[in-house]
Amino acid sequence: MQNLIQFIEGKTNKKINFFEYNNQSISKNQNVVTFNDKAYVIEFIEDITIDNIKGYFYIFYQQDCELDNLKGILYNLYDNIKLFLYENLLILNSDYKLDINFHTPEIIESETYRNTYIINLGEIYDINIFKSRVSIFNEIPKDFLINNTFFKNYITLNDLIIYKSIYFIKHDRPFYDLIDFESIKTMDINLLNTGICFIENDQNISKTSSSLFLHRNTLIYRLDKIKEILNLDLKNFKDALIFYLTIKSYINFK
Incomplete structure (x- = not known):
């Protein structure tokens, strides 16, 4: 197959893409050909530069x-x-x-x-x-x-934003020192994951309880425990944001 591509490119002096035809629509720079009883699309590649595409x-x-x-x-x-x-x-x-x-x-x-x-x-x-x-x-x-x-x-872009944020927390020393990682290290991973799950479920008790198969009272107890240890109330947006980025950084960059 590669020899055929090289042959066509040599004859036409153009770069091509060569792929199997599955009844898809054909654009003006594409042609359907038959080779060894199978249909293929030859696409003549336009000169593409990142400066002229959007x-x-x-x-x-x-x-x-x-x-x-x-x-x-x-x-x-x-x-x-x-x-x-x-x-x-x-x-x-x-x-x-x-x-x-x-x-x-x-x-x-x-x-x-x-x-x-x-x-x-x-x-x-x-x-x-x-x-x-x-x-x-x-x-x-x-x-x-x-x-x-x-x-x-x-x-998604949101995933990249969060990654950059948690990477920064771990690798920027002055910022890192603002966070009480010593207290975090004493906490059970299930407790930390409960907090993450609560935030990812829109800080909703019912949704989080269902997601974790926990009784709502058990969930509330765990959230209160997080507040007691870290002084972060996960029902508060700013506290939840700090907890989420901090714990994500701690878990992923140990």
């Missing part, structure tokens, strides 16, 4: 990525998209918001058998913002990304 951007990350295979899957899933490499990352660009969500990595993994991460960079019209958001993802150690439970396989 819209919605997504990073698709796999360890030891088979790039052509992943590109083919994405071209089959989505119409009228641009794919390009930037800092060794596969970037998908679209003029409109795509139906990419928490289920999309599972779809791709079922085809590639590789753990897949999608980073939704949002809608961008400024090249400097694009570069900044990509750089934040690149700062994340890939073993942290893969082996830590902080990130799910679909990563």
Whole structure:
């Protein structure tokens, strides 16, 4: 297959994408051809630079990525998209918001058998913002990304904001010294996770009780215990924010 791609590129003097045809719509720079009794799409790649594109951007990350295979899957899933490499990352660009969500990595993994991460960079019209958001993802150690439970396989801008915040707490010494980590170290991990779960359930007693399979009185007791030890009332927004970022930093950067 690679020899065929090289042959076509040599004859046309243009770079191409070559992927299986699955009855998807065909754009003006694509053609359907038959090879070994199978239909394929030849797409002539337009010259793409990050200086002249805008819209919605997504990073698709796999360890030891088979790039052509992943590109083919994405071209089959989505119409009228641009794919390009930037800092060794596969970037998908679209003029409109795509139906990419928490289920999309599972779809791709079922085809590639590789753990897949999608980073939704949002809608961008400024090249400097694009570069900044990509750089934040690149700062994340890939073993942290893969082996830590902080990130799910679909990563939003909010996830990146929280990551940068908890990273800063751990690695900025003056800021770190503002926090009573000695008291936190004495606390049971289940108590800390209860506080996190309470905040992630909109500080709602009923939702958190159901999520943790706890009696509401047990939950209230644990919240009171957190307040007693850390002097943080998780029903208060500012206290909850401090607790959430601090404990996330403590758990993920021990």
